[in-house]
Amino acid sequence: MEMTSGFGCNNFNFAVYIANKPNMREYQDITQVSPLNKGEIHAIGQACGNGWRKVFNVYAKLLYALNTKDFAYSSLAPSWQMYRDNYLFQTNSKTALLFSPPQLNENTDTLHIICGKTYAKQLIASDKLKTHLVWLDDEFAIDTSQKLIICPYFDYRQLSNVKIDKLAFMLSELKNA
Template sequence: MSQPIGLGCPQFHLAAYLENRPNMLNYPTLAGHIPLVPGEIQAIGQACGNGWRKVFNVYAKLLYALETSLFPYALSVPTWQAYRDQCLLQQGSHTALLFSPPQLSTPDEHDQVTPVIHLIMGRTYAKRLIAEAKLTAPMEWLDNEFAINTEHRVIICPYFDYRQLSNLKIARLAELMKQLVTETHSGDSGG
């Protein structure tokens, strides 16, 4: 398998995938996976605009909407804003923002205690990945915005933007993520 291309912790448990990259520094030509450092998210938002600020804000809000017994992200700092600024996509955060297609594995193909959850941002990007055979896991479309594959722990969701992934939809995505983790754990204990 080739190395994922993107930003964040190399030992990620949660990967969000998007097609676009920040247009600054070496990000447009990045060929590997690098963790961010404190202040880098703010710098990207200032240099690349409101769209990138929204991506980071929605990502952090999603992590704070997750059940902490399954996803302990919210336990490290008091607010989603503090998580965004102090932890998100940094070494040890177990979060990633990837510009390469998902590399899927089934639970028995790795030794991780926490299986990776793959979030593909946007139906248009997801359908392009499917058409190009870069996403081969069969997806069950729940509606026009969400699709899921439980075996490979993949969710197609709206783009990380306030209008597309509203607080109500963040709550729905958090519930789907909980479902993936609880089904994975119950499947592990039964075998």
């Protein structure tokens, strides 16, 4: 069993899984879930480029788009940018960006999102993901019992604002299932 590793709160209940990690020496051997400090998201974006800025921005935009009756993230800051800079992946944020395969458990309230259809298919092919997915269309799949959604990669072109809204709706449905 692989250790869970990535950025965020150790006690997360909202997890996004991504195939790669920032190309910075300090993150290559990460073996646990570690909270980021204020300013660290900006530093990663500066060092690693626009791709990582998009991942962080789309993650924050998604949290901010969630229904406030089901999720309180947007109540913490007046904008998704301020949420990203002051709360995302920090201690007690309940959010995580994980570089390890999902450890799914039907007896938890944690919501799981795999970032990208290609990554999800790699996990399934390598037997690192055991799930009963229902493909809703060419881009989104869901396993309600494991509270898992597959969605497009966190990039503005692949996960547009319209698709962020669709994913936000799906997450509320999944949380209340």
